[in-house]
Amino acid sequence: MCPYHAWTYDIDGRLKTATEREFGPHQSELGLHPVPLKNIAGLLFVALGDDLVNFDRAVAEVGEKMKHQGLEHAKLAKSVRYTVKANWKLIFENNRECYHCNTAHPQYVAGTYDTARFSPHTLPEVERQERIASERFARMGLGDAMASSEMTGAYWRAARTPLMEGWKTQSLNGNPVAPLMGTFRARDEWSAGTLRSTIFPNFWQHASDDHAVATRMTPIDATTSQVDVYWFVHKDAVEGKDYDLRKLMPFWQCTSEQDWEICEANQAGILSPRYEPGPYSNVREINVQHFVDWYLGALSGPRTHWKSVGARA
Amino acid sequence: MCPYHAWTYDIDGRLKTATEREFGPHQSELGLHPVPLKNIAGLLFVALGDDLVNFDRAVAEVGEKMKHQGLEHAKLAKSVRYTVKANWKLIFENNRECYHCNTAHPQYVAGTYDTARFSPHTLPEVERQERIASERFARMGLGDAMASSEMTGAYWRAARTPLMEGWKTQSLNGNPVAPLMGTFRARDEWSAGTLRSTIFPNFWQHASDDHAVATRMTPIDATTSQVDVYWFVHKDAVEGKDYDLRKLMPFWQCTSEQDWEICEANQAGILSPRYEPGPYSNVREINVQHFVDWYLGALSGPRTHWKSVGARA
């Protein structure tokens, strides 16, 4: 029901209020705009643009991995809305590389092998852990393990990444923070690492065995972005009993806020009349280049306006 | 006196500070800009534009009705300044129809017959109340009663409207909230309903027997309006003794804030690239259409910049 004049709509957006006599047009002409809606293993995506991309491969590939995480049976434990004084593309570029992680994210790198992969000293250990994790993931029916991954499709990817040995989830010390979700819950089994999903241009998610953290961006103006971060747990989990927000949230709250800070500093520098773009690393910023190339292609080709609207609880 | 350089002006705006020797121009050239000023039964209106409309009929017609309300002997009990994130025209359109009242204003519709008039079930009772009120108003020398009214002039109207049977004033329960004002005070007589005055493009007022509430809008930018709401009582009334702001204010504070909320939602919807205008009701939004027609006419013809500046206390 519209809170202004109380016009009432069906769940499919058709107007139920009779309008022809008093307003002229018949009610069948006054329904809500339809938008395409896709469900990826419990996450709902809508397309708001006119030129739709074919979203089927993204749905299939991301959904195939994400189906283990149990988002169909999740509830929102908490969300935080940030206003970040940076263009949305700077925030997405920041998300597309972990070159900055050693400097900016001490908590994040304590639990993941992302940055270790680029050092000749630590690479053998990373490869050993990838092998161990691959065996475990295969046994669990989860597919490959990779310490970090390139984008697999034009604008999406889903990759399962091992956590540091001994870590069960993305919490500050690797200890569980909520009851197991999805197929892990069914088997009472830990350590599927973190499933990372990324869908251009405004969504990413890290799903652990016991919770998932999704991030959605909305551009506000050329130098302002709204960023919503959502923490999901199993729908039956009870706050205070089964999970504690003070243990559930810090890992990604901390890492997210560290990112907003350097993105805002980056934006301030770019606004300087003396700013000149620097080069990207051809090793550690390949995914940034992929994003830039995709964006430039999207600008010149048909538009791809897919936006996530949150998880079904 | 100017707080910057202490130049001092007469009450009519003439500069009293001598300037010729030190500044060049004679002080007679440096007075304040004159603006036309009209007094409508105690409310002062100024015109800030260059192309003046003839305001005489508005002064006469609105003044004739308003003279009973005693604003010449009123004082400001309280004002509240709102910043509403909506174009001023959306707020004025909202004011020009009560189609939204049943949904948005439970407190308002409890005291007035506006919306009841459009239902075949309640119309007979409304007409009966209008007859009763018309007789009472005639006996009091106040003119007609109408449950709600169309604009009577090009850009103004004043209409006396009965309140629900048993209501003495526009308070949450209809009980008096301040000493009687104007001619009612002289005769100790209640129930002249509410005198509604509207002057395009930025003023409206509801005056009860014991208080009056005036609203003035100032456009800030395309999607922001400043709205000032003023509560007036008799100048001799003493706060805490003769009136209590907690009883005086809620009826219109509540109703106003309900309007700002739906106007802001309306503005947000209009800003969507998918927005398409809908039709107006040819029954319940006639006054909205009148406002739109007036505005389009004013845009193409001479401008009409009348602004109220508050009541004389």
Added chain:
Amino acid sequence: MCPYHAWTYDIDGRLKTATEREFGPHQSELGLHPVPLKNIAGLLFVALGDDLVNFDRAVAEVGEKMKHQGLEHAKLAKSVRYTVKANWKLIFENNRECYHCNTAHPQYVAGTYDTARFSPHTLPEVERQERIASERFARMGLGDAMASSEMTGAYWRAARTPLMEGWKTQSLNGNPVAPLMGTFRARDEWSAGTLRSTIFPNFWQHASDDHAVATRMTPIDATTSQVDVYWFVHKDAVEGKDYDLRKLMPFWQCTSEQDWEICEANQAGILSPRYEPGPYSNVREINVQHFVDWYLGALSGPRTHWKSVGARA
């Protein structure tokens, strides 16, 4: 070190991180932008524009006076950042005249002779005090005294001004608020008045014997300026023991905030569509006219982008 990707630079801005293999360009091509830097008796100024003015005379003339104030051995006691809703030029014009001081700054005029100089009644006393101060300043090796002064160069000036008889520093009652600084400290001698330095377009300073207050403006947009006010004391002074912020700050905090208030009112008036510029006083606003002339000249000639960045501690 850059907090984003940990690139590390020498103190002279040369990049120390090797980049050629991973990024393409050699690190020698990726250093920080060089900017000219000048030290005026402890205050560091950088030029951010492309068309540099010759800053040598400003450095020499302002430095010659300022060298007594001991800013090379100062520390920042406190800074306050203001966001003023006024164009930066209005704030600078405000700084360039004391015509408004009698009205706006009761605390300021209690300690200085600025405004007294323009009254035929008080001028003899001002001239007597200038003579007394000139003798004292000459004995101290400090140059001339002047109750207030015109700009001496194209865009800079430094002038030593006597304080009211009996006042030792710019505090609310003229009593000392911190240990002596600079050459006064060495000689344990008071009453060098206040050394006023002004450098267009965004810097001014009042230095007393025991502290200095510098103001720096940064335009944000056409009607918003960031204004930073810095209070300096001797680097060995200990807060709570040698100085108390509640005594050090009020004189200039109060005077500054009075200025922001009238500048904001001025800006609001200028934004009115009815605004017409008024004339300047040919006696008391000569320095305003000088600023306006300089600015118009700078717009048409080479740019002069000198900005102060604070004092060396």
